[in-house]
Amino acid sequence: MKEILAQLGIKDHNNGTSTGNEWLPSNGxxxxxxxxxxxxxxxxxxxxxAAAYAQVVATAQQAFLQWRTIPAPKRGEIVRQMGDALRTHKTALGKLVSYEMGKSLQEGYGEVQEMIDICDFAVGLSRQLYGLTMHSERPLHRMYEQWHPLGVVGIISAFNFPVAVWSWNSALAWVCGNVCIWKPSEKTPLCAIAVQNIISEVFKNNHVPEGVCCLVQGGRELGEQLAADERVALVSATGSTRMGKAVAQSVAARLGRSLLELGGNNAIIISEHADLGIALPGCVFGAVGTAGQRCTTTRRLIIHESVYEAFKAKLVKAYGQLRIGDPLNEHNHVGPLIDKDAVQNYLTAIDQCKQQGGRFAVEGGVLEGAGYESGCYVKPCIAEVDSQLPVVQHETFAPILYLLKYKTIDEAINLQNSVPQGLSSSIMTLNLREAEQFLSYAGSDCGIANVNIGTSGAEIGGAFGGEKETGGGRESGSEAWKAYMRRQTNTINYSTQLPLAQGIKFDL
Incomplete structure (x- = not known):
């Protein structure tokens, strides 16, 4: 790992504050x-x-005045070079993501590939920041809409995707003409420093103004400071619902903008018409991938009573084949939880489930012995619940999967929608009517609804985000770029008269 750290410019002790091309001293x-x-x-x-933060924000404000004047396709060209730089460093950065966060090596590589993909997407977007033209009710007038950058965009990212979610925001914000200040999770600070080292070379080579890509490091207090700062036009925050509510209140108090990607309590409906061979890998990966630490992790399976026992048996057999251990070993399926606090939350949820009447088809627990010295490795477990127990209503960021039975598709959809969160959802069915009902206005209330694929693995081409306590934000593809811009309506009078609205006349 020392060689990997050296390749990425990580030292034994690192400055954590950067204005893009320069690392700033700090007494934090x-x-x-x-x-x-x-x-x-x-x-x-x-x-x-405080002094370093003040310098970062002032530098970003000044950089915005220059960056916004660069034509969007030129900004896109710089982002394209960032994608190439990430391709060069994909292996090293992917290994660091796996080592610092704990996700499997394949997932670490996949996360860097998401960064590359969003850069490619943003390059095309830089030539497609379209507005609308409209017909005016007044003669010899023209109306249209255009989009302008907001200014400084603050990005607060979570530990579970320490680099990808930042790139979803920053790549789009940059081509839209904004500048960015990134506050990564204090649990994965080195991934952010590595990324800053990679992209700063691209900005230096293109003589980009200092302050277009900034980095600050710290805990909750720093996030609160960023959210309350009136100079930050948009705060994009990814994390828990609790954190998101605090950010939303702080930003709203100053009438700023927020983009929130918060908790998920995602379910897959297993229909009596499902292809169980397809459903099984989707459910297992959805439940245990990243050790259950994805916002899109499958936390509930709602299974038709006619296939319940058969599918449960398949799940139990599959869980028995999971390999848990060092995520840098490509043969392992499941790595560790992020820290001891996450382990305690996992154990607490298991205890609550048992106290509330849950029955475990696959028991959980903390793994001990050789290879598990960190104390962060746990067993993915499966609990059968008779109804929506209180513990099921909450998101536990760990590999705990709850099984529920249903009789009718209406009952299944109601169970799916009965939690406070609304991020990702799926149905496994070969029945066209069930699939269409699930995707209709009377179906899933989530921001993401899938048929015959799991809840994890969103593509960057689609807008990513959810409803209810998930926050309502949208990142990445589709028209998510509009969140990083302000809309302006323009009217041009090219006549020799000035007709007034509503037919009002002045005798002047």
């Missing part, structure tokens, strides 16, 4: 990053103090 506290793979310290990071 020291943040130590530990790997959940083995519990060993990786490196330390100097967090951002």
């Amino acid at each position: 506290g020291v943040l130590e990053s530990f790997s959940p793979v083995n519990g060993q310290p990786i490196a330390t990071v100097q967090t951002t103090d």
